[in-house]
Amino acid sequence: MERNTLRWRRDLALTACCAAAVAEADRTGEPGQRAARLIDCLGVLRSAHGAGAAAALDMHALRRGLRHGLAPLLPASGEEEGDPLSEMRLLDRDGLLCDAVEDLGREHLVPQQALMEYWPWARLRAEQEEQQLYAEIRRLPPADYAKVRELLASDPVAEQGVLWEKWGGLWGRFGFFEPVASWPWCNAAGWCFPCPACAWPMRAQPAGQGVFAVSCDAHLLEGVQYTYRPVRGSSGPPVLEGGGASAGRVEGFPSAGDYLAVSRAVWRYLSLPGRMEFAIRDALTGIAGLDVLMYPGGDRYDLRITAAEPLVAKEWRVDAKAWRSFGALADALLERPVLAAPVPLTIVVPHRQRSDLPLLQARLAGRRDLEVMTDKDFVAEVLRWCRGEW
Structure with a gap:
């Protein structure tokens, strides 16, 4: 089966799981309506698996997967080895929604109206919502823009x-x-x-x-x-x-x-990456021959770092991302047009997600205009360059 189709099926199943988790955690509505919502989600989940694997999916398997890990509920994507989503739990031991549900909903949204009725906040993909947040402050003068970004982070x-x-x-x-x-x-x-x-x-x-x-x-x-x-x-x-x-x-x-x-969206897409950006700035500021500029060119990316005399000339362009799902982040990055700049854009992700980094690197392997590493690894790379260890 074509890889894009496999990935679409997996996204569809993930969306159904999240919608089912919302329904399962809801104790305010009518029991009959809640049961109907779960049945709808189970039907979508079965359709995402296809006839062969769908027979093993019943309501017990759905409820168990929501609490103990999504691996049995997600169809193969062709890249599932080491996929952190397989171990993700959407409900805690008390049956309450985990924080992961909201993030995954934004990042893996499949626009199916039947699911949106049960999940009204998940109407935009995370990349769209992230850009919408930035759009509110991009109209500010550069100094005010940088001030707002730092305040949201600090x-x-x-x-x-x-x-x-x-x-x-x-x-x-x-x-x-x-x-x-x-x-x-x-x-x-x-x-x-x-x-x-x-x-x-x-x-x-x-x-x-x-x-x-x-x-x-x-x-x-x-x-x-x-x-x-x-x-x-x-x-x-x-x-x-x-x-x-x-x-x-x-x-x-x-x-x-x-x-x-x-709000949670601002925290996830502005505050968390902002803290990475300013931590990188602080770690590299004051080094002889190294110039660190925040939000150059109207925030086309987050940092531009240039090495000059007495260092060998070098430039890095950095864009920090704090997405929960690297699969969804890869999809969003691959949808961007190829950059014509002579310097690749370095996507910096939190060091705590380093074990999942190979998944993102493999997905972006064909894009020579993009590279990806953790924030700590990036700082270490620049410092090695400054010591002449290139």
């Missing part, structure tokens, strides 16, 4: 008064922020906790016996996870107990306060 959550002061005259022009008090998913007995790696509110959910599990969706693999046991009668800031390698000390803030945070 302060994705803060008290409203603090944000007003930092944003100055730019405040109120964009709808990037939402009240944290309206987000029950990050409320642990009246407190919220910013991730030590990205500063966005971490997810908090009961873990049994009065204990909350607190973790960052993006940085869980790096060990950003905690537990928290509320102390009855205590009014002071709670203390989290770290359970991972990167679980540094964090201070909570009251969930009922006037704190605002960027």
Whole structure:
């Protein structure tokens, strides 16, 4: 079967799984309607597999796959070896939606109206939504544009008064922020906790016996996870107990306060890549002969780094991406026109996703205008060049 058809079938199955997860987690609607939605999703899933494999798919297999890993539910794509989506879980042990559902919905959307009715926020592919977010600020003068990008990366959550002061005259022009008090998913007995790696509110959910599990969706693999046991009668800031390698000390803030945070889409497509961009800038700034420029040419890419005297001349052009699905990212990048620039565009992804990097590199192998590496590997490459180790 043609590879594009196989990939389309896999995307269709993934969309059906996500829609099924939304239906399975919904406890507010009529049971009959919920069952009908699950049956519809199962039908779409079977059609994506074809007659041979569809017989093994029933409602029990669907529900089990949503909770324990999608591998049995996804048809082969021709590139499934090492595919991280195979181990992805869309429902947690309590039957609640995992954060992955929203990201995968944006990144793997198959525009089928029957599924959209159950999944109204998944109407745009992530590349389109990402570009839509950027379009809101691209009309700003270069200095203001850079300021907004850095604020979204450095302060994705803060008290409203603090944000007003930092944003100055730019405040109120964009709808990037939402009240944290309206987000029950990050409320642990009246407190919220910013991730030590990205500063966005971490997810908090009961873990049994009065204990909350607190973790960052993006940085869980790096060990950003905690537990928290509320102390009855205590009014002071709670203390989290770290359970991972990167679980540094964090201070909570009251969930009922006037704190605002960027929306999930802004966090995923502006704040997370922004933190990579500025970390690269800070790591390479001040090196003799190296010039680092943020957002050149109207933000056609994120950084331009040039080496001159006393170094051997070299230029890098960098575009940071923090997508969850490398398969969907590859599709979006391959849809871009081939760049005529003499310097390839380096797609930089988080180092925590390094084990999945071969999938993206293999998909982009035919595009000589694109190369891909992790943020840490990119900084190391530039530093080697500066030491003359090319």
